[in-house]
Amino acid sequence: MRDLFIGLFGKPEGIMLFQLIEATQFTIYLSLLAFVLGGSVGALVTLARVMPSRAAQRVAIAYIWAFQSAPLLMLLFLFGLGVPRLLGLDVNPWIAASVALLLYTSAYLADVWRGALETIPQGQWEAARALGMRFLPTLWKVILPQAVRVALAPTVGFMVQIIKGTSLAYIIGFHDLMAIGKRWANAPVEGTEAFIVYPLMALIYFALCFPLSLLALRLERRLGKPSRMPKPNLA
Amino acid sequence: MTALVLKDVCKSFGAVDVLRNIDLTVEDGEFVVFVGPSGCGKSTLLRVIAGLEDATSGDVEIAGARVNAVPPAKRGIAMVFQSYALYPHLTVKENMALALKQEGTPRDVIAARVAEATRMLELGPYLDRRPADLSGGQRQRVAIGRAVVRQPKLFLFDEPLSNLDASLRMATRIEIAALHRSLSAAMIYVTHDQTEAMTLADKIVVLRDGRVEQIGSPMELYNNPANRFVAGFLGAPAMNFLDAATLGGPGGATLGIRPEHLRVTDAGRIKGTVAHVENLGGDTNIIVETGAGERVTVRVFGQYPCTVGRSAALDFDDADAFLFDAAGARLVAEPA
Numbered sequence: 001m002r003d004l005f006i007g008l009f010g011k012p013e014g015i016m017l018f019q020l021i022e023a024t025q026f027t028i029y030l031s032l033l034a035f036v037l038g039g040s041v042g043a044l045v046t047l048a049r050v051m052p053s054r055a056a057q058r059v060a061i062a063y064i065w066a067f068q069s070a071p072l073l074m075l076l077f078l079f080g081l082g083v084p085r086l087l088g089l090d091v092n093p094w095i096a097a098s099v100a101l102l103l104y105t106s107a108y109l110a111d112v113w114r115g116a117l118e119t120i121p122q123g124q125w126e127a128a129r130a131l132g133m134r135f136l137p138t139l140w141k142v143i144l145p146q147a148v149r150v151a152l153a154p155t156v157g158f159m160v161q162i163i164k165g166t167s168l169a170y171i172i173g174f175h176d177l178m179a180i181g182k183r184w185a186n187a188p189v190e191g192t193e194a195f196i197v198y199p200l201m202a203l204i205y206f207a208l209c210f211p212l213s214l215l216a217l218r219l220e221r222r223l224g225k226p227s228r229m230p231k232p233n234l235a
Numbered sequence: 236m237t238a239l240v241l242k243d244v245c246k247s248f249g250a251v252d253v254l255r256n257i258d259l260t261v262e263d264g265e266f267v268v269f270v271g272p273s274g275c276g277k278s279t280l281l282r283v284i285a286g287l288e289d290a291t292s293g294d295v296e297i298a299g300a301r302v303n304a305v306p307p308a309k310r311g312i313a314m315v316f317q318s319y320a321l322y323p324h325l326t327v328k329e330n331m332a333l334a335l336k337q338e339g340t341p342r343d344v345i346a347a348r349v350a351e352a353t354r355m356l357e358l359g360p361y362l363d364r365r366p367a368d369l370s371g372g373q374r375q376r377v378a379i380g381r382a383v384v385r386q387p388k389l390f391l392f393d394e395p396l397s398n399l400d401a402s403l404r405m406a407t408r409i410e411i412a413a414l415h416r417s418l419s420a421a422m423i424y425v426t427h428d429q430t431e432a433m434t435l436a437d438k439i440v441v442l443r444d445g446r447v448e449q450i451g452s453p454m455e456l457y458n459n460p461a462n463r464f465v466a467g468f469l470g471a472p473a474m475n476f477l478d479a480a481t482l483g484g485p486g487g488a489t490l491g492i493r494p495e496h497l498r499v500t501d502a503g504r505i506k507g508t509v510a511h512v513e514n515l516g517g518d519t520n521i522i523v524e525t526g527a528g529e530r531v532t533v534r535v536f537g538q539y540p541c542t543v544g545r546s547a548a549l550d551f552d553d554a555d556a557f558l559f560d561a562a563g564a565r566l567v568a569e570p571a
Contacts, residue, residue: 127320129307130285132334132385141333145324 016184016192017200023180024204030166030176031208033098035159038105045110050117052135060110067107072165075100080172097169105162112158116151117143153220160209160216167205177204236299238263238389238421239284244293246279246445253279254445257293261389261438264419266412270432270468271442277425278393280442284423285314285391298388313382314391317398319374321366327377328362331384345384352380355414372403379414390422396431408434429469433457441465463563466491472520472532477505479558481527487558487566494520494534496555503550505531512541523547 006014049060067075080096120143128138170179181201185194239261246254253276261267269277282288284295286307295302302310322330331352335345353359356376366374375395382390395411396404412435415422426432432439433453441448441456441464449461453469460466466474472494479490482504497505499521507525519539523531533549541547558566 121318121320123316123318123320124322126287127314127316127322127381128334130287130312130314130316130391131381132308132313133337134306134308137337141337142322146322 012189013191016197019180019184020177020197020200020204023175023177024208026174027163027166027176027178028208030094030097030101030169030174031159031163034101034105034162034166037098037102038162039109041102041106042109042113045106046113046117047139049110049114050139064107064111067103068111070103072100072104073168073171075103076168076172080169080174093169093172093174096172097166097174101162101165101169104165105158108158108161109155112154113147113151116147116154119150120146149223152223153216156212156219157216160212163208163212164205177201236263237261237296238265238298239423240294240296241280241284242294242296244280244283244290244295246276246283246288247291252445254283254290257445257447259440259447259450261421261423263421266415266422266424266435266437267440268432268436268438269423269425269440269442270427270429271448272468273427275442276445277427277442279445281314281391281393281423281425284389285312286310311388312391313385313387313389314393315375315378315382315395317394319366319378319398321374321377321381323366326363326365327358327369327380330366330377331380334381335384348384348386349380352383355383355417356380356410371399372407375399375407376410379411383414383418387420390418390420392422392424394425394427396426396428411435429471433469439469441468460557460565462565463489463491463559466557466559466565472534474557475529475531476559477525477529477531478527481525488561489559489563491557491559492551492555494532495536496551497531497533497549498551499533499535500548500550503548505549506546507531507549508546509541509543512539512543514538521547523549 002015002018005018008014009017045060045063048056049064051057076097079100080091080093083096084091117139124142124146125138128142133142166174166176167178169176170182173179178201181197184192185197237260239259241257241259244254244257245252257280259267269280271277279288283290284297286302286305290303297310297312322333325333328349331349332345335348353362356379358373358376358380361369361373361377366377369377375398378395392411396407399407408431411424415435424431424435436453438450439453439456440450443464449456449465451459456465456469460469463476467476470493474491474493475497477490477492479487482490505523505525507523507529509521510524510530511522513520513522516538518537519535519541521533521535521539521541523533525531531549560566
């Protein structure tokens with residue numbers, strides 16, 4: 001692979017390009033990790049946010065507020081630099097970056113999903129309750145199937161934010177596309193100057209994000225159109 | 236056994252008292268209608284019974300058990316909503332079966348109950364359709380079917396007909412009455428429409444400002460209203476209220492007389508000019524404006540040629556008149 005790139009583009013451009021693309025996989029892994037972990041925790045926070053229990057709601061609201069208002073960069077510093085210092089041990093950048101992105105993603109998705117759940121008319125909850133269904137079956141069988149349509153497009157759209165968010169992880173020593181690219185840009189090698197490397201990186205990020213943006217847009221058109229939904233007053 | 240007992244039920248939203256000291260008993264198999272103008276608290280009362288709202292004070296008993304702290308799902312009720320609130324992502328069949336399935340009801344029992352409701356409500360052709368593909372009347376029947384399959388001790392209807400057009404409303408009203416006869420379950424039905432109340436109820440509860448004004452059978456309330464509010468609320472066209480003093484009548488501040496108890500004569504106690512005529516074919520409503528500026532409706536059976544602007548005199552039998560004091564309370568004449 002590496003030789004193919006060198007063969008095609010020569011040195012050092014071939015090496016640089018290969019390394020950038022190789023590093024991209026870690027951007028993708030970290031994004032997926034953040035999405036899966038953040039989504040799971042986000043689902044739990046969403047559940048707590050809409051549960052009848054006031055205490056659970058308060059905890060969820062506090063969680064969402066705290067991690068939505070904290071800048072991702074600050075979370076990365078905290079878990080990549082602050083916590084290791086506090087505990088006096090080395091924390092793997094993978095773990096630090098995953099935890100920071102998990103908190104960021106879960107808080108954001110919990111808010112998006114709560115919003116989606118709240119678009120379902122209160123009457124649906126009441127009808128299910130007044131016809132013998134308890135909270136969880138109602139959520140699972142009545143509310144969720146309807147809310148998923150609403151939530152899908154913004155959720156896919158948020159994956160773009162996660163991918164871009166992972167680029168900040170270079171700051172705690174995570175070796176992703178951003179970290180490798182930055183190293184090349186700083187290296188005194190002709191042909192890999194900042195004005196060449198960064199546009200290339202932008203192109204790679206674009207290649208990752210654009211399909212997702214397109215998908216989000218199409219989902220929004222397919223599912224989000226009110227005409228496809230039943231009339232609200234009769235739902 | 237009694238289906239429902241309310242004891243001194245009060246409900247406030249903040250400083251606003253929506254329900255004040257409601258006492259009510261509903262017997263098994265009884266059809267009770269809550270009626271009143273909008274904002275009288277009738278829907279809130281129904282929601283308190285369903286458990287969708289908590290009473291601020293007082294007790295709710297369903298089938299002999301106090302249910303104040305029992306969630307709606309366990310109260311043995313089934314509710315039909317004004318908005319129908321069908322599950323849009325499920326078919327008609329699934330809409331009816333969902334709650335039973337969640338409770339772990341055996342499949343054959345679910346199938347039998349859905350089939351029974353389908354037959355009763357004539358939903359056969361629509362079982363695999365979704366609510367969005369149904370007309371308003373069909374949706375309403377699905378909403379009723381969803382309640383029927385639960386075989387509840389108590390049915391709750393929250394203005395179920397108000398989203399239907401007039402012709403469908405009458406047909407559905409008759410269907411609900413037939414349903415009640417065949418199920419013989421207790422039903423509570425909320426409406427602002429006095430016709431629905433009169434035609435469906437075994438017992439009407441008239442509410443105003445969160446208070447019970449009167450409870451009784453339709454004819455009891457019609458023939459013997461406790462106060463001016465009940466007298467004016469039931470009956471269409473509504474009862475006429477006249478200043479008793481201008482009639483030189485037998486005392487009281489206000490005299491009430493129903494439109495069908497007035498007759499057009501040459502020399503009546505009420506004199507005025509015809510302001511408007513409603514020809515309904517079967518009967519005719521004549522609106523007469525008196526010299527004092529009061530509008531009086533006369534209901535004449537059959538067709539009645541009458542021109543606007545002509546003078547008219549009206550009269551009535553004293554026995555048909557109701558007398559109210561200045562506060563609206565009924566004055567019952569001592570038997571002579």
